Structures are given as C-alpha cells and as structure tokens.
Amino acid sequence: MDLAAADLSSVGVRMDQSSPEHYPIADFLKWHKEDSILLNPQFQRGSVWTPAARTYLVDTVLRGYPIPKILMRTSIDRASHRIFREVVDGQQRLQSIIDFGNDKLILGTRAGNFAGKTYSTLPEELQMKFLAYKITGEQLINATDDDVLEVFARINSYSVPVIEPELRNAAYDTDFKWSIYNKVRQWHDFWGLGVLSQRERVRMLDQSLMAEMYGVIMNGVTDGGQPRITKLYKAMTHFPDQTEVEQKVDDVLEILTRQILPNIKGEALCKAPHVLVLFAAVANEMFGIPAGDLELTNTERHPGALSRIDLAVENILFLNDVFKSDDPPANWQRFWRASKTTTHRISSRKVRFEEFSRALLPVHIGG
Structure with a gap:
C-alpha cells in the first residue's frame, strides 16, 4: 500500500505531532494573558506542587538549567484563525513559571540567594534571562482525549520504572x-x-x-x-x-x-x-x-x-x-x-x- 496516498484513518493514524520546538517563557506569558493556552487539570498526574517545589523550579530556570519538556494539545480554529494550546503534561511547571512571571509567587529558601524575590524585584538582566529562557514543547495537533491517554500509556510503557x-x-x-x-x-x-x-x-x-x-x-x-x-x-x-x-x-x-x-x-x-x-x-x-x-x-x-x-x-x-x-x-x-x-x-x-x-x-x- 502507498501510505502517502492511503486514507490515514485506515492505518490507525489519527493525529499530527509537531517536531520539538523551543518557546521562550515570554510566549507562554503572552498566551496566558490572551487566554490562548489552557492548563488542563484533567490530565494532571499527581498532587499539586508544594511552594518549595515551585520555588526550586523557578530557581532552576533562573540559573539556566534545563527542565523537562511539556506536551500541548494544539487546536486550530479555522473561523477565527486562532491557535489554542492545551497543556496536557507539564501543567505544574508552567503554572509555577506563569505565577512567578505575574508576581504571584515569592521564592522561598530553596532558591538560595534569590529567596524572597518576585519577578518584579529581580534585576533587569535576570528578568530578561527569565523571559528569554526556552522551554521545549511537543504539540499534539488536533488530538482527542483518547489520543492523549494513548500518548501517556506509551510513554509509561517504555519508561524506566521509578525506584x-x-x-x-x-x-x-x-x-x-x-x-x-x-x-x-x-x-x-x-x-x-x-x-x-x-x-x-x-x-x-x-x-x-x-x-x-x-x-x-x-x-x-x-x-x-x-x-x-x-x-x-x-x-x-x-x-x-x-x-x-x-x-x-x-x-x-x-x-x-x-x-x-x-x-x-x-x-x-x-x-x-x-x-x-x-x-x-x-x-x-x-x-x-x-x-x-x-x-x-x-x-x-x-x-x-x-x-x-x-x-x-x-x-x-x-x-x-x-x-x-x-x-x-x-x-x-x-x-x-x-x-x-x-x-x-x-x-x-x-x-x-x-x-x-x-x-x-x-x-x-x-x-
């Protein structure tokens, strides 16, 4: 069968996935302000992060260390020409970053010399470093809930068991x-x-x-x-x-x-x-x-x-x-x-x- 010419649904292909892309934090703050990104709790795995965990994540960003990639379900509205992104894995990370960028998170003692800081009280060069920090994201384009659950199942099937x-x-x-x-x-x-x-x-x-x-x-x-x-x-x-x-x-x-x-x-x-x-x-x-x-x-x-x-x-x-x-x-x-x-x-x-x-x-x- 010529797969390129085939009906993709007949071979079980139901969604498109983008290549990994790197988005600056400034983009996520902009999308959040425009309500074009949703942190969907439906797919949230585990409990809500503690203040110390949120602090440590932001500290990781400020010091330039990498953080895990996020998964987004991306939908395109043909009428409005708008793109809507729904975060299905990485909600707690993004929520912490967005809250810090909007001065809703004060860094605790886990941030070392950044303890007590908010975004607005950082030096300008650190504010720019924070906004320019790039997060790796994968887009699951037009994915259904079943598609998302299938992605999680496949990730977990070949992941090394947690010890x-x-x-x-x-x-x-x-x-x-x-x-x-x-x-x-x-x-x-x-x-x-x-x-x-x-x-x-x-x-x-x-x-x-x-x-x-x-x-x-x-x-x-x-x-x-x-x-x-x-x-x-x-x-x-x-x-x-x-x-x-x-x-x-x-x-x-x-x-x-x-x-x-x-x-x-x-x-x-x-x-x-x-x-x-x-x-x-x-x-x-x-x-x-x-x-x-x-x-x-x-x-x-x-x-x-x-x-x-x-x-x-x-x-x-x-x-x-x-x-x-x-x-x-x-x-x-x-x-x-x-x-x-x-x-x-x-x-x-x-x-x-x-x-x-x-x-x-x-x-x-x-x-």
Whole structure:
C-alpha cells in the first residue's frame, strides 16, 4: 500500500505531532494573558506542587538549567484563525513559571540567594534571562482525549520504572530531605572516588547512601535497605539537630575522602555497602555513635584509633585483599562471608563494623 496516498484513518493514524520546538517563557506569558493556552487539570498526574517545589523550579530556570519538556494539545480554529494550546503534561511547571512571571509567587529558601524575590524585584538582566529562557514543547495537533491517554500509556510503557529513592525525592519536602540533597552535591570529590557508578547516581542512590550516613550519626548502625531509609525520611519531619549532624558528616567524609578512600579507589571495598560501614566505624572513633542495632560493646571507642592514618590505610588494604581472595585464611572467613552476603543486614554490618574498627587502630591487623 502507498501510505502517502492511503486514507490515514485506515492505518490507525489519527493525529499530527509537531517536531520539538523551543518557546521562550515570554510566549507562554503572552498566551496566558490572551487566554490562548489552557492548563488542563484533567490530565494532571499527581498532587499539586508544594511552594518549595515551585520555588526550586523557578530557581532552576533562573540559573539556566534545563527542565523537562511539556506536551500541548494544539487546536486550530479555522473561523477565527486562532491557535489554542492545551497543556496536557507539564501543567505544574508552567503554572509555577506563569505565577512567578505575574508576581504571584515569592521564592522561598530553596532558591538560595534569590529567596524572597518576585519577578518584579529581580534585576533587569535576570528578568530578561527569565523571559528569554526556552522551554521545549511537543504539540499534539488536533488530538482527542483518547489520543492523549494513548500518548501517556506509551510513554509509561517504555519508561524506566521509578525506584524508591526517586519516589522519596518527590514525596518529601523537609529540611532533612534538602540537607541530604545539598550534602550530596557538596561532596563531589567523594563521589569521584567511584563509591557509586554514574548510573546509580542518576537513579539517586547517592541520596540513599547519604541518608544512611545521616542515620548512622543519629541512630547508629541498623538494618538497611530502601524501606528502612524511607522510614527515616518519614520520621524526620523536623530536624532540630541539623547543624550538628551535618558537621559530623562533614568531619567523617573529610577523613574518608582526603586520607583513606583514595588509597583504595576502584577497589572492592570502595563501594557503597562497605564505605557506609567504614563511615560508621570512623564516626564512632571520632565522636561516638548511638548503639543502634549493635551490642553496646561494639560502639565503645578505642584509645589511639585514627592516630596513625598510614597504618589504618595499610589495614584497610589488607581487608580489601581478604575480600577479593577466593580462599582467605581461616581466621578471616567470617569477615569474608559477611562482605559477600546481604550487606544491608545487621548481621553482615556488625562483623564488618568490628573489623573496620580494628583496622583504625595503630597496629597491623594482618601480621
């Protein structure tokens, strides 16, 4: 069949779709003023954005970072020669942008140095940058409701399923969540050591690891796993000890990032499950951590720990060799098995915590 000459309805083609186009925000403000664009709540997915989320979106625009594209159903009125656009995906983004452009949104603390600003109180150069910022849009021309639903179904059918760290990032808007978010970005040198892969970081597993580090400082070593991390996020509706916890996390990461982990970069023990337990051991020797799910004797501090970083590095290199061995010595079988088994369980973490704590002492553990 010559498809070009065929009746398109006979082969299931029911709508036209434009190529992606880039529209400046000024266009959207103009269309909104002229009532030629509709933010259709009928297709809105999820709850209405919080003020913090709206602020963060505008901050993203002002700093020139990209935002996701939007989908618009476009209809052409032949009598009036007018084009009407109906936003079917991206309503909350556009509503936030339009409200800011019309001075109906005051930026909150998530906007950093833009906090407290409205559009009219921005410097002129930033106003121009905001208006000129281009949003990518796809037009679904003369699409029916069924067409739009079909588009959503197809997008979701080949999208990567959302995992728990991504759900947490969307669900929580607390000081705890944002502290973790900012701490992850602060410690780019730490991530550069290969603790997580880039693919894992894209899926926000860096925030999971950082959250567990916060949990170690606040609650000690416990069972792990994504549900346990989510429970921590849920419990942290308030964060009164934020400054103290952040400082302790920084102090431990300073030692790990600058003095210990560079020596095992790329090695087996320089991966998230083991680095977390090493973090706990270092934190305990520096200032003590709560007992958590460990026995109390395991959280006692040891005199002289961390006094010889060079020996600590040698010991951790030895433990790395044990971990990689196919047939470790009998007295290291327990550590070897704990490092190979389900590493988020407390039974595994307890054994590794004990050996990492010994490794921080000024003695050779492999002699």
